[in-house]
Amino acid sequence: MKILLEFARGPLFRLTFAVMVLGLARILILDIWGMIEAYRRAGDKNIPWKLTMIRTVEWLFPVKRVMHHRPLYSLTGILFHIGLLTVPLFLFAHVQLWRSGIGFGWFTLPRLWADILTIMTIVMGAGLFFGRLGHSKSRVISRKQDYLWPLLLIIPFVTGFICANLGVAPKFYHLVLLTHILSAELIFVLLPFTKIAHCVLMPLSQIVMTLAWKFPAKVDEDICVTLNKKGAPV
Amino acid sequence: MKLTPLTAEEKNRAFAPTKKPEVIEKQRLAVRYHIEDFPVDDRPRRFLNAFAAILRHSNYRFALDHFVRISAKCSRCATSCQVYLATGDPEDIPCKRSELLLSVYRRHFTLGGSVRGRLFDRGHLTDAMIQKMADSFWNCTACRRCTMECPSGIDHALITHLGRYILSEIGIAPRALVISTREQLEGATGNTSAIPLPALVDTLEFLEEDMKEEKGIDILFPRDVENADWVFFPAVSDFLMEAETLMGVAAVFAATGDSWTIGTGYFDGINYGLFYSDRILERVVKKVDAETRRLKGKNVLIGECGHASRSAKYFLPTHCGGDKALPVVNIMEYTHQAWKEGRLKLKANTIKRRVTYHDPCNIARQRWITEQPRELLKAICVDFVEMTPNRDENICCGGGGGTVSIDEIRPYRTAVGGRAKAEQIRATGAKYVVAPCANCKKQLKELLEDQKIDCEVIGLHDLLYRAIEFDAPPTSAEEPQKEE
Numbered sequence: 001m002k003i004l005l006e007f008a009r010g011p012l013f014r015l016t017f018a019v020m021v022l023g024l025a026r027i028l029i030l031d032i033w034g035m036i037e038a039y040r041r042a043g044d045k046n047i048p049w050k051l052t053m054i055r056t057v058e059w060l061f062p063v064k065r066v067m068h069h070r071p072l073y074s075l076t077g078i079l080f081h082i083g084l085l086t087v088p089l090f091l092f093a094h095v096q097l098w099r100s101g102i103g104f105g106w107f108t109l110p111r112l113w114a115d116i117l118t119i120m121t122i123v124m125g126a127g128l129f130f131g132r133l134g135h136s137k138s139r140v141i142s143r144k145q146d147y148l149w150p151l152l153l154i155i156p157f158v159t160g161f162i163c164a165n166l167g168v169a170p171k172f173y174h175l176v177l178l179t180h181i182l183s184a185e186l187i188f189v190l191l192p193f194t195k196i197a198h199c200v201l202m203p204l205s206q207i208v209m210t211l212a213w214k215f216p217a218k219v220d221e222d223i224c225v226t227l228n229k230k231g232a233p234v
Numbered sequence: 235m236k237l238t239p240l241t242a243e244e245k246n247r248a249f250a251p252t253k254k255p256e257v258i259e260k261q262r263l264a265v266r267y268h269i270e271d272f273p274v275d276d277r278p279r280r281f282l283n284a285f286a287a288i289l290r291h292s293n294y295r296f297a298l299d300h301f302v303r304i305s306a307k308c309s310r311c312a313t314s315c316q317v318y319l320a321t322g323d324p325e326d327i328p329c330k331r332s333e334l335l336l337s338v339y340r341r342h343f344t345l346g347g348s349v350r351g352r353l354f355d356r357g358h359l360t361d362a363m364i365q366k367m368a369d370s371f372w373n374c375t376a377c378r379r380c381t382m383e384c385p386s387g388i389d390h391a392l393i394t395h396l397g398r399y400i401l402s403e404i405g406i407a408p409r410a411l412v413i414s415t416r417e418q419l420e421g422a423t424g425n426t427s428a429i430p431l432p433a434l435v436d437t438l439e440f441l442e443e444d445m446k447e448e449k450g451i452d453i454l455f456p457r458d459v460e461n462a463d464w465v466f467f468p469a470v471s472d473f474l475m476e477a478e479t480l481m482g483v484a485a486v487f488a489a490t491g492d493s494w495t496i497g498t499g500y501f502d503g504i505n506y507g508l509f510y511s512d513r514i515l516e517r518v519v520k521k522v523d524a525e526t527r528r529l530k531g532k533n534v535l536i537g538e539c540g541h542a543s544r545s546a547k548y549f550l551p552t553h554c555g556g557d558k559a560l561p562v563v564n565i566m567e568y569t570h571q572a573w574k575e576g577r578l579k580l581k582a583n584t585i586k587r588r589v590t591y592h593d594p595c596n597i598a599r600q601r602w603i604t605e606q607p608r609e610l611l612k613a614i615c616v617d618f619v620e621m622t623p624n625r626d627e628n629i630c631c632g633g634g635g636g637t638v639s640i641d642e643i644r645p646y647r648t649a650v651g652g653r654a655k656a657e658q659i660r661a662t663g664a665k666y667v668v669a670p671c672a673n674c675k676k677q678l679k680e681l682l683e684d685q686k687i688d689c690e691v692i693g694l695h696d697l698l699y700r701a702i703e704f705d706a707p708p709t710s711a712e713e714p715q716k717e718e
Contacts (some may be wrong), residue, residue, distance in 0.1 A: 073308075141329050211293065218516065219292060
């Protein structure tokens with residue numbers, strides 16, 4: 001078990017973390033490259049930056065938006081995201097690991113806050129799962145990954161909370177810790193290749209949307225030539 | 235928002251077949267709108283060829299890649315779509331509609347999708363999928379309200395727009411739009427309503443006489459004036475159906491004294507390309523540009539029409555010179571500016587009946603023109619009330635995206651597409667709903683008639699016409715009083 005734990009904490013962590021970082025960097029670069037190309041080809045380069053930025057900020061901090069539609073489900077989603085972002089990044093135990101690994105750390109959450117946020121994330125994750133399951137509109141459009149993601153994402157929170165707070169037998173403790181690490185690593189690996197890629201792409205969405213309506217100039221002729229429709233009537 | 239459920243009778247009327255079975259069999263396509271005959275063999279291959287050609291020459295690919303990666307399927311879009319709220323049909327959920335095209339893109343135009351598709355032999359584009367797209371993309375009014383509610387920022391209206399564009403390249407597009415566009419681009423009259431030039435001139439002269447009689451001063455529709463500040467392009471249907479709007483525009487210019495003109499070479503602001511084909515969109519905006527340049531005009535002025543304004547404002551720079559393109563202004567912007575500068579005087583409290591304002595999606599969703607008409611209305615109305623929601627969050631009239639021009643689907647438009655708007659208008663208790671858009675006006679008139687709502691649809695300039703104060707005193711005995 002100890003060897004497994006060391007492997008999961010060491011080489012496997014480095015590998016999966018690298019897959020995540022490189023995978024996310026790849027799609028981010030592809031997205032930005034696509035935007036640059038679209039802008040270069042656009043016949044009209046006048047972009048309403050102010051409105052685009054306002055809408056981006058509105059969605060990054062969707063306080064104004066949340067009450068519009070399905071307020072309970074939306075609020076659940078927001079709280080879930082807050083927990084997802086803050087606990088792994090600012091948990092004292094995690095920051096200590098980073099400090100020992102890379103030589104420096106950062107702000108950490110007080111223990112009580114970390115516990116509250118962890119429980120909140122677990123509850124909200126379950127809420128999202130059941131919210132999707134129990135809502136006919138959501139069910140109709142949901143894929144397998146849409147159900148599995150909330151469940152997968154709360155595994156590290158549940159296991160982390162058990163390790164940190166509940167007195168369990170050492171053997172069981174190691175098993176839970178291993179599950180904690182492996183589930184997090186599975187998330188790392190899947191992240192760039194699934195919808196969770198929105199963690200890096202979402203801030204670009206409003207710009208993508210704006211640029212997508214900026215068509216290249218004079219495409220009529222090019223498309224007619226490609227489709228062999230030159231001179232064809234309307 | 236919860237809507238009154240469709241009654242069985244409404245449902246039957248809205249979804250009743252509009253075509254004979256033999257036509258459906260011949261065209262191998264069961265959609266409610268009429269289409270011209272088109273090649274029916276090997277449709278999937280031709281669809282994919284058109285899709286590939288469009289991707290190659292356009293900017294859609296990067297957006298589709300983004301949408302495919304980011305789609306979270308949260309279903310928030312369902313709660314804001316007036317079509318889904320009326321039908322409750324899962325096929326009308328914007329995210330599900332978008333998935334029709336995104337799945338084709340993923341399967342045939344991405345590496346992962348192609349590999350998976352070939353390995354497991356699934357996901358090929360079929361005739362049945364084309365049938366579904368042809369149906370679904372024309373159920374949508376392309377109002378972009380769902381886009382506003384999508385946390386992931388997926389532009390479902392863009393996907394609908396692209397889907398319609400690809401379909402049109404294989405011959406699947408509403409006949410009403412195609413025939414009008416053909417007349418506009420290749421016909422003798424050169425406009426979507428097929429108005430011959432002599433008939434236009436007659437109409438304008440008749441309106442001039444009418445205004446002289448009503449206001450007692452010469453209010454003209456200048457034609458082919460070179461070097462004018464403003465070259466005017468209304469939705470050409472206004473010449474047939476919305477004369478009072480045009481009279482209001484002419485009266486505004488009579489009051490400000492600015493130079494403006496209507497070009498007899500081309501005088502149609504309508505651009506159905508925005509609804510079904512980027513190639514058509516490009517050809518039409520080029521006609522607007524060419525006519526303005528022929529007359530050496532300084533600005534393109536678009537009349538009360540949402541899609542005409544949006545297509546000129548956003549796509550004239552695209553195809554006609556970028557930064558050097560002619561400025562495009564909507565008539566409401568011009569009128570508001572003149573009023574603010576004190577060059578246009580409006581008589582307060584002219585309109586006594588309760589008035590509400592409908593934001594056309596094509597000019598409000600992007601927060602382009604929302605406040606100007608409201609300020610003008612508040613200046614002349616005693617009782618102005620808002621619909622809720624409004625401005626960039628407005629609800630579509632139900633005839634957006636070109637669907638209003640498809641007469642055969644009127645029962646669908648007024649029972650389903652416009653259901654939310656009808657309830658909004660009814661709730662205001664207004665007697666006038668001001669809709670500064672030719673398409674919205676037509677749809678709302680039909681909607682109010684079919685939904686039996688006691689309210690009149692009217693243009694902004696129709697009301698302004700009644701309230702404009704001219705410097706020169708009227709020669710007629712008394713000021714006309716159209717108000718009760």
